[in-house]
Amino acid sequence: MDAETVINLLGLEPHPEGEHYREVFRDPAVTAIYYLLKEGEVSAWRRAGAVEIWRHYDGAPLDLAISDDGEKSETQILGKNLAAGQRPQAYVPAGAWQ
Structure with missing residues (x-):
């Protein structure tokens, strides 16, 4: 689709x-x-005002960058290919950059 x-x-x-x-x-x-x-x-690129839970339902994988300080970030990949390290959901802590 x-x-x-x-x-x-x-x-x-x-x-x-x-x-x-x-x-x-x-x-x-x-x-x-x-x-x-x-x-x-x-x-x-914005700061999360509250905890955010991201869920991937369909489509291409999504790179979700998360940072405590707005500069150095870690990326979580949301998607269906679990064997490749993708995950169907991720969370962003309140106050973190995304």
Whole structure:
């Protein structure tokens, strides 16, 4: 399934930083969103205001860079190929850069 089909089926909206997303749940403790990066799109380098849990459902692997200081980062690869070290989910600690 291509990105445009997923965007349409899930009702994703353009995000100000260039991605596509839709909030699907919110309460005082947590929010949940659908989030899609098309090929060639990148997410803005920003600090997480709260713990973020990233889950990979489909598509190409995603490199998720995480940094305590905003300069030196470690990359986790979200994807389906567990044998290659990819993982289906990762978390970003509150206050970390991503």
